[in-house]
Amino acid sequence: MGHTGARAGRRPRVPPALVTDLPVLAALVLCWLTISVAWAHLATGMALVGLIGVHLRPRWPQVRRRLGYWSFLAAAAGMTVTGLLRWAGVAAAHLARRGELPAARPGRDAPLVDPASPAPAARPAPAPTRRDEEGNSGMSTERFDTVVIGGGQAGMPVGYHLARQGRDFVIVDVGGAVGQAWRERWDSLRLFSPAHFTKLPGMTFPAASRHLPSTDEMADYLRAYAARFDLPLRLGWRVDQLSRDHDGYLIASAGRSLRASRVVVATGPALRPRVPQAADRLDPSVVSLHSVDYRNPDQLRDGPVLVVGAGNSGAEIALDVAPTHHVVLAGRDVGRLPISLGGPVYRVMNALLTVDTALGRRFMASTAGKGGTPLVRVRPEHLARAGVERAPRLADVVDGRPQLDDGRVLDVATVIWCTGYLPDYSWIALPGFPRTGLPAHHRGVVIDQPGLYLIGLPFLSRMASSLAGGVGADARHIADHLPAAAGTAP
Numbered sequence: 001m002g003h004t005g006a007r008a009g010r011r012p013r014v015p016p017a018l019v020t021d022l023p024v025l026a027a028l029v030l031c032w033l034t035i036s037v038a039w040a041h042l043a044t045g046m047a048l049v050g051l052i053g054v055h056l057r058p059r060w061p062q063v064r065r066r067l068g069y070w071s072f073l074a075a076a077a078g079m080t081v082t083g084l085l086r087w088a089g090v091a092a093a094h095l096a097r098r099g100e101l102p103a104a105r106p107g108r109d110a111p112l113v114d115p116a117s118p119a120p121a122a123r124p125a126p127a128p129t130r131r132d133e134e135g136n137s138g139m140s141t142e143r144f145d146t147v148v149i150g151g152g153q154a155g156m157p158v159g160y161h162l163a164r165q166g167r168d169f170v171i172v173d174v175g176g177a178v179g180q181a182w183r184e185r186w187d188s189l190r191l192f193s194p195a196h197f198t199k200l201p202g203m204t205f206p207a208a209s210r211h212l213p214s215t216d217e218m219a220d221y222l223r224a225y226a227a228r229f230d231l232p233l234r235l236g237w238r239v240d241q242l243s244r245d246h247d248g249y250l251i252a253s254a255g256r257s258l259r260a261s262r263v264v265v266a267t268g269p270a271l272r273p274r275v276p277q278a279a280d281r282l283d284p285s286v287v288s289l290h291s292v293d294y295r296n297p298d299q300l301r302d303g304p305v306l307v308v309g310a311g312n313s314g315a316e317i318a319l320d321v322a323p324t325h326h327v328v329l330a331g332r333d334v335g336r337l338p339i340s341l342g343g344p345v346y347r348v349m350n351a352l353l354t355v356d357t358a359l360g361r362r363f364m365a366s367t368a369g370k371g372g373t374p375l376v377r378v379r380p381e382h383l384a385r386a387g388v389e390r391a392p393r394l395a396d397v398v399d400g401r402p403q404l405d406d407g408r409v410l411d412v413a414t415v416i417w418c419t420g421y422l423p424d425y426s427w428i429a430l431p432g433f434p435r436t437g438l439p440a441h442h443r444g445v446v447i448d449q450p451g452l453y454l455i456g457l458p459f460l461s462r463m464a465s466s467l468a469g470g471v472g473a474d475a476r477h478i479a480d481h482l483p484a485a486a487g488t489a490p
């Protein structure tokens with residue numbers, strides 16, 4: 001009896017389920033191929049080192065002995081590493097079969113998700129009784145714990161962290177679609193940061209790690225990000241005014257408004273194009289446009305083009321225009337970034353150069369107000385090869401024509417101003433809040449305005465604060481600060 005009972009209690013052996021999920025299967029095949037290729041490379045490398053050590057230096061017995069020894073050591077290390085990778089692959093396959101790794105969610109266009117960053121818990125259902133108040137003006141006003149103004153690469157990760165905390169929030173953006181700001185940049189622009197450093201928290205950029213994304217790919221990524229984490233968005237909302245009264249913050253947008261205890265301003269550093277006043281004195285026959293309005297050379301009149309400002313935008317636009325027009329690129333030499341953006345050295349520097357380290361503060365002070373960050377991609381020889389004429393800074397506009405520092409007056413058909421942007425907070429009507437500069441803050445936590453936060457600005461907390469690969473840390477800091485702000489908020 002006992003024997004039969006034990007047998008009856010035993011669960012029938014089920015053959016392991018086949019991996020039928022196509023993305024998981026593809027990932028496994030890819031993983032296997034990568035390991036095999038790595039193995040082949042390693043074996044070839046070891047063979048070469050061994051060959052050099054044993055055969056090519058017969059007259060240097062010591063070198064030979066050493067190289068032979070190192071090749072042996074490399075072989076052992078290589079075998080260990082690839083062995084470990086194999087086991088990691090097997091373990092991953094096992095976990096995927098058991099469904100412990102997050103699989104791509106059907107219907108979402110964000111296939112690559114960090115296992116370490118699970119999708120946030122579903123947000124609590126909004127409490128309708130707290131919303132839809134009637135203000136004195138008769139205007140309907142919804143209330144949220146937090147409103148994020150701006151749904152770009154800085155606003156999105158704030159939303160990600162708020163959603164993980166189960167907070168009641170909404171992201172408002174003037175754009176009619178997520179990522180619109182990126183789609184409005186010039187056609188040939190590719191990001192300077194490679195895919196591996198264009199990653200917001202929780203979701204890798206779906207491209208090879210060194211790929212430089214196009215603006216459309218970046219916009220698609222942001223759209224997929226919002227969908228993946230089900231971020232609550234109000235699109236087509238231009239916030240005209242942010243003010244505060246006894247009842248908290250009031251966010252007004254063309255006859256609509258929202259109330260919030262906390263507000264995160266993520267409207268980006270590119271709010272108002274900076275164009276020198278001299279531009280007004282250009283002859284009306286000269287086409288004058290800022291880089292924000294530049295799309296491609298078809299927009300330009302026939303004839304020479306002056307690009308003012310030799311930073312990254314200026315250099316890239318000069319190269320874009322050079323095949324069809326004679327281009328003069330005017331501006332000081334901003335130098336070249338000597339390290340790769342998002343590479344290991346950059347990451348170490350980003351960890352060291354923060355507003356909380358003396359080194360970081362010194363670096364910040366030394367770069368402040370200089371304008372024009374070092375060139376990331378373009379080198380002087382690229383410009384020379386494309387026929388771009390380098391020239392000193394623009395001095396003035398004389399008789400409707402641009403004059404350079406060396407006295408030359410240029411007869412050009414078009415001027416493209418690649419002269420950067422100015423902050424514009426004229427829509428923030430809070431006592432003591434500066435209209436153009438930044439208010440006093442520490443890592444985006446505004447000091448004199450309880451419950452107000454800034455994000456996405458250059459060197460907000462560290463070197464990479466304004467980049468997709470660096471803004472996540474600031475978003476986390478702000479989201480973690482929010483609960484502490486409860487009670488202090490108005």
Ligand SMILES: Cc1cc2nc3c(=O)[nH]c(=O)nc-3n(C[C@H](O)[C@H](O)[C@H](O)COP(=O)(O)OP(=O)(O)OC[C@H]3O[C@@H](n4cnc5c(N)ncnc54)[C@H](O)[C@@H]3O)c2cc1C
Pocket residue numbers: 149150151152153154155172173174175179180181185189190191192193198237238239240266267268269270313427455456457466467468469
């Ligand atoms: C030419 C160029 C190249 C770049 N290359 C890279 C790169 O390689 N890698 C990288 O990581 N970054 C890159 N950037 C991004 C840049 O460095 C900025 O730091 C980045 O755009 C900041 O992100 P953000 O979300 O703060 O701002 P934005 O991307 O500008 O987003 C701000 C959002 O706020 C919205 N908004 C603005 N005002 C209002 C308002 N009043 N009401 C409602 N919504 C509003 C806008 O519609 C927009 O969606 C590049 C930018 C430019 C211009």
